[in-house]
Amino acid sequence: MAFDHQKPPTLRVSNLSLNFGPVQALSNVSMDIGHGRIMGVVGESGSGKSTLARATLGLLPGIAEISAGRIEFEGQDVALFDAADWRQTRGATMTYISQDPLRALAPTLTIGDLMTDIQYRSAETKQEKRAKAIATLERVGLPNPEQRMKMYPHEMSGGQRQRISIAMAVMQKPALLIADEATTALDATLELEIIGLLKELQSEIGCSMMFVTHHLGVVASLCDDVTVLHNGVIQEQGTVRDVFGSPQARYTKTLLRCDPAMIQQKTRRLPTTSDDPDAPLVIDTGPGDRIKSQKPPLIDIKNLDVTFRQKPFLGGLLGDTGYEINAVKNASLSISEGETIAVVGESGSGKTTLARTIVGLQKADAGSIHFGGQDLTQLTHAQYRTIRKDIAIMFQDPVGALSPRMRVSEIVTEPLVIHGVACEDYEAEARRLLALVGLDESFMHRYPHAMSGGQARRVSLARAIALQPRMIVADEPTAGLDVSIQGEILNLIAEIQDGTGVAILLITHNLNVVRHISDRVAIMYMGDFLEIGTTESIFANPKHDYTRKLISAHVHPDFSVTQAHG
Amino acid sequence: MTLENTSSVRPDSPIVRSPNNLSVGFGRLLSDPMGVFGLILVSTLVFMSVFAGIIAPYDPAAIDVLQRFETPSWDHLLGTDELGRDVFSRALYGGQTALKVAFMATFAALAIGTFLGITAAYGPKWLDNIIVIMLDTIRAYPVIILALAVGPIFGASLTLVIGILVFTSVPYYGRIVRTAALSVLQTEYIDAEHAMGAGTFRVTFKHVLPNIIGPMLIMASMDIPVVIAAEAGLSFLGVGIKPPDTSWGLMLDQGYRFINRTPWLVIAAGIPLVIATLGFTFLGEALRDAFDPKSQRAR
Numbered sequence: 026m027a028f029d030h031q032k033p034p035t036l037r038v039s040n041l042s043l044n045f046g047p048v049q050a051l052s053n054v055s056m057d058i059g060h061g062r063i064m065g066v067v068g069e070s071g072s073g074k075s076t077l078a079r080a081t082l083g084l085l086p087g088i089a090e091i092s093a094g095r096i097e098f099e100g101q102d103v104a105l106f107d108a109a110d111w112r113q114t115r116g117a118t119m120t121y122i123s124q125d126p127l128r129a130l131a132p133t134l135t136i137g138d139l140m141t142d143i144q145y146r147s148a149e150t151k152q153e154k155r156a157k158a159i160a161t162l163e164r165v166g167l168p169n170p171e172q173r174m175k176m177y178p179h180e181m182s183g184g185q186r187q188r189i190s191i192a193m194a195v196m197q198k199p200a201l202l203i204a205d206e207a208t209t210a211l212d213a214t215l216e217l218e219i220i221g222l223l224k225e226l227q228s229e230i231g232c233s234m235m236f237v238t239h240h241l242g243v244v245a246s247l248c249d250d251v252t253v254l255h256n257g258v259i260q261e262q263g264t265v266r267d268v269f270g271s272p273q274a275r276y277t278k279t280l281l282r283c284d285p286a287m288i289q290q291k292t293r294r295l296p297t298t299s300d301d302p303d304a305p306l307v308i309d310t311g312p313g314d315r316i317k318s319q320k321p322p323l324i325d326i327k328n329l330d331v332t333f334r335q336k337p338f339l340g341g342l343l344g345d346t347g348y349e350i351n352a353v354k355n356a357s358l359s360i361s362e363g364e365t366i367a368v369v370g371e372s373g374s375g376k377t378t379l380a381r382t383i384v385g386l387q388k389a390d391a392g393s394i395h396f397g398g399q400d401l402t403q404l405t406h407a408q409y410r411t412i413r414k415d416i417a418i419m420f421q422d423p424v425g426a427l428s429p430r431m432r433v434s435e436i437v438t439e440p441l442v443i444h445g446v447a448c449e450d451y452e453a454e455a456r457r458l459l460a461l462v463g464l465d466e467s468f469m470h471r472y473p474h475a476m477s478g479g480q481a482r483r484v485s486l487a488r489a490i491a492l493q494p495r496m497i498v499a500d501e502p503t504a505g506l507d508v509s510i511q512g513e514i515l516n517l518i519a520e521i522q523d524g525t526g527v528a529i530l531l532i533t534h535n536l537n538v539v540r541h542i543s544d545r546v547a548i549m550y551m552g553d554f555l556e557i558g559t560t561e562s563i564f565a566n567p568k569h570d571y572t573r574k575l576i577s578a579h580v581h582p583d584f585s586v587t588q589a590h591g
Numbered sequence: 592m593t594l595e596n597t598s599s600v601r602p603d604s605p606i607v608r609s610p611n612n613l614s615v616g617f618g619r620l621l622s623d624p625m626g627v628f629g630l631i632l633v634s635t636l637v638f639m640s641v642f643a644g645i646i647a648p649y650d651p652a653a654i655d656v657l658q659r660f661e662t663p664s665w666d667h668l669l670g671t672d673e674l675g676r677d678v679f680s681r682a683l684y685g686g687q688t689a690l691k692v693a694f695m696a697t698f699a700a701l702a703i704g705t706f707l708g709i710t711a712a713y714g715p716k717w718l719d720n721i722i723v724i725m726l727d728t729i730r731a732y733p734v735i736i737l738a739l740a741v742g743p744i745f746g747a748s749l750t751l752v753i754g755i756l757v758f759t760s761v762p763y764y765g766r767i768v769r770t771a772a773l774s775v776l777q778t779e780y781i782d783a784e785h786a787m788g789a790g791t792f793r794v795t796f797k798h799v800l801p802n803i804i805g806p807m808l809i810m811a812s813m814d815i816p817v818v819i820a821a822e823a824g825l826s827f828l829g830v831g832i833k834p835p836d837t838s839w840g841l842m843l844d845q846g847y848r849f850i851n852r853t854p855w856l857v858i859a860a861g862i863p864l865v866i867a868t869l870g871f872t873f874l875g876e877a878l879r880d881a882f883d884p885k886s887q888r889a890r
Contacts, residue, residue, distance in 0.1 A: 384786045414788070422779050
């Protein structure tokens with residue numbers, strides 16, 4: 026069959042404009058997804074990318090209103106679909122994979138129930154459906170599918186749950202598969218596996234796919250075409266090769282530039298959206314004296330053990346053994362003044378527990394943490410108070426780490442109040458701190474919920490530096506931030522470090538960021554450090570297989586290094 | 592396409608909401624017909640009760656044996672009772688009693704419950720267990736049975752009614768506050784406070800309390816009709832308000848004995864009771880909807 030002009034594309038969105046009340050979510054968006062093509066929809070939070078996916082699925086909230094344009098699925102206008110039409114379509118010819126598989130899978134049904142229920146349209150017998158379910162689970166790489174048919178979603182790991190979601194989505198051999206940030210919640214190594222799986226399945230079934238993501242690397246390695254959305258407007262559209270190879274729109278250029286994975290050389294200053302995207306990249310190696318090993322260690326962690334325990338009460342009589350999780354075991358690490366050390370590991374590796382133990386929110390079971398001549402693990406609660414002036418922590422959730430009923434001016438000066446530091450004018454001090462993190466006076470009287478993630482992160486940083494600590498523990502400082510904001514925050518942290526000589530313990534799973542801003546890297550796995558070394562040496566010749574796997578797992582948006590498409 | 596507005600600092604970014612949640616909430620309350628209806632009923636009731644002394648045409652305790660069981664007339668809007676007392680005046684003063692009991696009991700129960708709930712959530716595990724067991728034990732007692740048991744011991748009075756209602760409402764608030772405080776204590780901002788070195792007092796009053804008190808006040812407003820009905824019930828059973836004071840429950844009790852002769856007495860006490868219950872329930876529900884961000888999408 027030569028070029029078929031009669032057959033419409035699997036999905037055609039033409040001039041779609043959509044608004045939520047007064048807010049314009051999408052304006053004049055057009056997009057064709059041809060048969061067997063994978064379309065990546067890329068954008069930052071609030072760009073309208075998820076709205077586009079939900080509009081296609083007919084799952085918009087009540088206040089959404091399509092003011093112009095149409096969505097055609099296999100030649101049919103979905104606006105004309107009634108409930109019965111949708112039942113024929115969704116889950117059969119058009120399927121969906123969500124970001125959070127735990128919330129997407131009904132918690133009271135077993136995997137077997139979920140997998141056979143979804144075949145309700147077919148006339149096959151129960152045994153046939155079951156066999157098909159097991160075969161599909163096997164196909165998506167779920168180990169022991171027979172046994173897992175009896176298990177519940179919460180008994181699976183995140184990666185396994187996402188495999189089940191994928192199995193449910195592909196079992197009916199859909200014409201269009203819509204995946205909304207399907208790999209975002211997964212660790213890097215898992216992400217790579219899931220992307221590989223999706224690619225295989227897509228070519229096996231021959232379906233079209235809409236892949237919504239904010240991750241440029243994923244698009245480069247998975248998609249054929251890409252649509253770049255910003256504020257509900259398409260910035261650029263075309264094949265991945267064209268758009269990523271020679272971006273035309275200013276926004277696309279900026280987005281690609283801001284991704285730290287795209288910068289080969291190590292730079293202490295990351296590009297931001299306010300830079301001119303056409304100017305050459307500035308590589309900043311930082312002050313020459315940033316060689317830290319000569320400086321005395323500021324904090325010395327030796328053989329640290331942290332265990333979470335639950336003793337069985339009377340349940341012990343019935344065989345309940347309680348549990349004991351060794352979150353951190355025998356970990357040793359020392360940090361010098363003024364250095365940035367990154368603790369890298371996947372979720373559950375114990376990195377956050379380590380951070381919480383250092384700041385005294387979690388008790389250590391064994392080992393020592395020496396800081397300023399004292400062993401922190403031996404201090405009482407009251408004695409710890411003085412240490413808290415010297416060690417500040419920034420938490421993961423940018424907005425959630427700020428007390429919701431306090432204004433920004435109160436939040437940033439709160440450490441001064443708590444420690445009774447003499448301060449003549451708290452307002453002026455708050456203004457000064459905010460200026461340091463690049464926020465103007467208009468933020469003084471805001472509440473946390475009225476700020477974006479990046480702004481809230483700046484407030485957290487201002488609060489962390491209020492008492493001029495000697496060390497800042499930053500737990501995933503870029504989590505939940507868009508790539509363009511991420512650079513700004515990291516630059517700010519680096520600037521503050523250059524100005525004050527504060528040591529930074531960076532906890533993250535984002536190796537692309539680590540490569541640029543940290544002096545040393547500690548790889549954490551199952552509560553223990555596998556290797557600790559300078560950033561250069563870890564990336565150049567990793568000693569452990571796990572480290573190698575972690576480094577190679579980072580999907581790269583640079584088109585030349587990912588596999589060719591055709 | 593404008594990239595200029597995506598610079599590092601965006602003072603006028605679109606996610607800025609009005610910081611004044613209070614005016615937004617009340618605006619939403621006034622857009623809810625049920626809320627407005629509740630507000631009208633409640634404010635009428637409050638007005639009539641507060642100014643009972645001015646509005647009431649007669650002294651509620653003034654006995655006039657010559658005018659017993661009068662039917663409603665211009666002289667006696669709701670007639671008179673078996674002692675010739677003006678029923679309308681008595682109903683007004685009954686409202687005063689009802690509101691006094693409801694507000695005092697609810698407020699005291701809320702205060703004690705909040706204190707116990709936060710102590711349980713924040714305190715050590717053993718203290719938590721003791722408080723929870725205590726609250727659950729109290730909750731297991733039926734209000735009426737308890738009142739019938741202690742009424743004869745202490746002698747029925749306004750104080751006793753309030754005491755019993757506080758005692759039996761505390762577990763309700765204590766339990767809810769404890770749960771709410773526990774969930775606040777698990778948030779990252781409380782971790783952040785602890786990491787900064789904030790003490791118990793500061794965490795409790797600056798961070799936990801402000802974040803749970805709003806919903807608690809709304810819950811309390813929904814509990815007021817329950818307390819009003821309970822007071823009426825206790826007075827009806829004779830373990831509540833005693834003459835010469837008036838209460839709707841007391842009026843119902845007296846009217847009930849003469850229901851064959853004149854239905855006015857029961858109606859005069861029953862109607863305000865119904866209005867109060869409906870008014871506070873409507874208002875409470877509308878308040879909850881108006882100030883609960885989650886219910887925003889539903890309307």
